[in-house]
Amino acid sequence: MxxxxxxxxxxxxxxxxxxxxxxxxxxxxxxxxxxxxxxxxxxxxxxxxxxxxxxxxxxRSSTDLNxxxxxxxxxxxxxxxxxxxxxxxxxxxxxxxxxxxxxxxxxxxxxxxxxxxxxxxxxxxxxxxxxxxxxxxxxxxxxxxxxxxxxxxxxxxSRRMNHFLMDDLQKMISFTNQNRKQLRLHGYLLHSWIVSGQSLSFRMNLHNPERTEIKNVEAAFIQHRKTALDHNAEVIFSINLPGLNEFNELYFQRDFDLPVPSINLTPTHTFSTLHYGYSYNFNVNYELLLKVKSHGIFTNFEVSIPVVVVAEAILEGQQQNKGFGETDAPPSYEASYR
Incomplete structure (x- = not known):
């Protein structure tokens, strides 16, 4: 029935x-x-x-008759x-x-x-x-x-508003890493947070003193959902950055604007609950993962940049996404993970 x-x-x-x-x-x-x-x-x-x-x-392990x-x-x-x-x-x-x-x-x-x-x-x-x-x-x-x-x-x-302090949302996030051939990638996010349907903007610099030939640089925007015992990483989008295929010049600098799909993205947040005396934590966060692929042995490397996704395009007391000028000094890459 x-x-x-x-x-x-x-x-x-x-x-x-x-x-x-x-x-x-x-x-x-x-x-x-x-x-x-x-x-x-x-x-x-x-x-x-x-x-x-x-x-x-x-x-579960087992052993047969043989x-x-x-x-x-x-x-x-x-x-x-x-x-x-x-x-x-x-x-x-x-x-x-x-x-x-x-x-x-x-x-x-x-x-x-x-x-x-x-x-x-x-x-x-x-x-x-x-x-x-x-x-x-x-x-x-x-x-x-x-x-x-x-x-x-x-x-x-859906979440109406993120529980972030405005000061936290206005912090600039920088990044840097290099490989054994001194190929160095560094830069910073041009905006402190993003909304679904807008662009993920960042400035990227490459210093290539040995003129290593770079195959390409891949940018992947990834959502992470985590509990103490489980983790799921979902790639929202992935793209090879233009202008870097088979690149072997000394310097490279460009601002990139990567469009984020207009889909429902769970905002960055942390949730905790108790059940029968046990605590359960659930975290949602995002990263921009830049993968540098170059010719040679052990020359590939990557850098992970934390990205905050918020629930609305307009927050209280702020009418537009906070941007940063060229004269602003970005914080260290390590500080962005504290």
Whole structure:
């Protein structure tokens, strides 16, 4: 009865957007078409759930009769609920212990508020582990030994504002590294933070005293999601920087503006929760990874630059992305990781 009956339940939201901000109202209507002459239900409710999910990998070794050993790897998936809110829609009156639904169509309005402190849903890859997900579940709670009627809908939570100090967002991030042939790459981000759909801008300088022939320089923008036991690195975009294919000049300097896709990117943030006395931490951060590939042995090298992704293009007290002029002295590469 469960799968068939769930298809007869619909959850209609009062607005078309798929994403909500913490603190917002979520409202709509539940529609249930009952094809039974007499359906007994103990309670009808909506449950809103937020989960932190991560995976762990374990190995199992075995030896066959011939003495050959083998190892197999298994993934275990863990789901830690950090938010649960149950909203009753219908209960028996004082004269009955069950709700009796005759054949027909039933509707129940719903309205609930989201807490202000909810972390955002993970994106763009919503299914990759680790992640944070939300869903609403409609439940027709039936008597004992009867299968409940359920249907689940995903719910997306966005962050309205990043919890960064303005001073932190205005710090310039510099970078530097070199290989054994003294090929040195250094530069800095031209903006302190980025928003989805805008450009990731940076100045890059190359000093090539031995005129090493550079194959290319690849720039990759990567999202990292981390828990204590799980890590996912997702490449948002990757490109070979123009003007550096088979490059062997002494110097190179250019400002690059790499367009960030107009997709929903989870902002940089940290989230912690407790579950049965255990602490669980979840971090989302980004990096611009520059990979210098040159001819020769052990000459390739790379540099990682932390990038802050914020939730909105306009922050309080700031009308545009803070840029830096040529006279500004950037902080050290090491300081940007403190």
């Amino acid at each position: 469960g799968a068939h009956e769930s298809a007869l339940i619909q959850m209609n939201f009062n607005r078309s957007t798929e994403s909500y901000f913490p603190g917002e109202h979520v409202s709509g209507e539940i529609v249930f078409q009952n094809k039974h002459d007499r359906l007994k239900v103990e309670e009808i409710f909506i449950e809103i759930v937020g989960e932190l999910a991560y995976k762990t990998t374990e190995s 003495g050959n050993s083998s190892t197999e790897y298994y993934n275990d998936y863990h789901h830690i609920p950090f938010f649960t809110n149950r909203l009753p829609l219908a209960r028996p009156d004082g004269l009955q212990d069950k709700i009796i639904l005759s054949s027909g169509t039933y509707t129940w309005p719903f309205d609930f508020s989201l807490p202000e402190n909810l972390p955002p849903s993970s994106s763009p890859n919503v299914d990759a582990y680790p992640h944070i997900k939300y869903h609403t579940q409609i439940v027709l709670d039936r008597p004992r030994f009867k299968m409940n009627v359920k249907r689940t809908y995903p719910l997306s939570i």
